Amino acid sequence: xxxxxxxxxxxxxxxxxxxxxxxxxxxxxxxxxxxxxxxxxxxxxxxxxxxxxxxxxxxxxxxxxxxxxxxxxxxxxxxxxxxxxxxxxxxxxxxxxxxxxxxxxxxxxxxxxxxxxxxxxxxxxxxxxxxxxxxxxxxxxxxxxxxxxxxxxxxxxxxxxxxxxxxxxxxxxxxxxx
Numbered sequence: 414x415x416x417x418x419x420x421x422x423x424x425x426x427x428x429x430x431x432x433x434x435x436x437x438x439x440x441x442x443x444x445x446x447x448x449x450x451x452x453x454x455x456x457x458x459x460x461x462x463x464x465x466x467x468x469x470x471x472x473x474x475x476x477x478x479x480x481x482x483x484x485x486x487x488x489x490x491x492x493x494x495x496x497x498x499x500x501x502x503x504x505x506x507x508x509x510x511x512x513x514x515x516x517x518x519x520x521x522x523x524x525x526x527x528x529x530x531x532x533x534x535x536x537x538x539x540x541x542x543x544x545x546x547x548x549x550x551x552x553x554x555x556x557x558x559x560x561x562x563x564x565x566x567x568x569x570x571x572x573x574x575x576x577x578x579x580x581x582x583x584x585x586x587x588x589x590x591x
Contacts, residue, residue, distance in 0.1 A: 458472075460474060461473060461474055461475065462475060463483075469482065470482070512550050517548070518554070518562075521535075521553075521554075521559075522559065522563065522566050523566075525559055526563060526566060532556035532557075532560050535554065536555070536556060541553060
């Protein structure tokens, strides 16, 4: 029988289960005089509480509550990387991206039209630096090119509105406040 006495002890549910949140520095007297107890240096221990159930060391995840048998930090590190929970939204966080010059220019034009920015803003040093930081492949047009493209953008949007209003299923309701 081992007589293990922690510095801090928290009772959980059972008399045989307690949490040890102390960090041991250097060497100290351990339960087994042959083994030296070292500080927990692995970053994975920030996410786990150390538990002793029937004098066997376990770790409980602070986020999901998973209980692991741990004699070393290798098991915790492996399980942490293996047991990632799936994204509940069903969206992937990693994806591919394709450089599409046409899409970028349309988004830039939309930024100037919807944001009501002056066309000379495209030649601002900070804006150029910001755009290059996002994607170094983008070649920004000059302000005269943007002003010429605004008329094309207007005609495209006008054609979309005519198409929408000529549809017999579309209704427009006007309300006024008197």
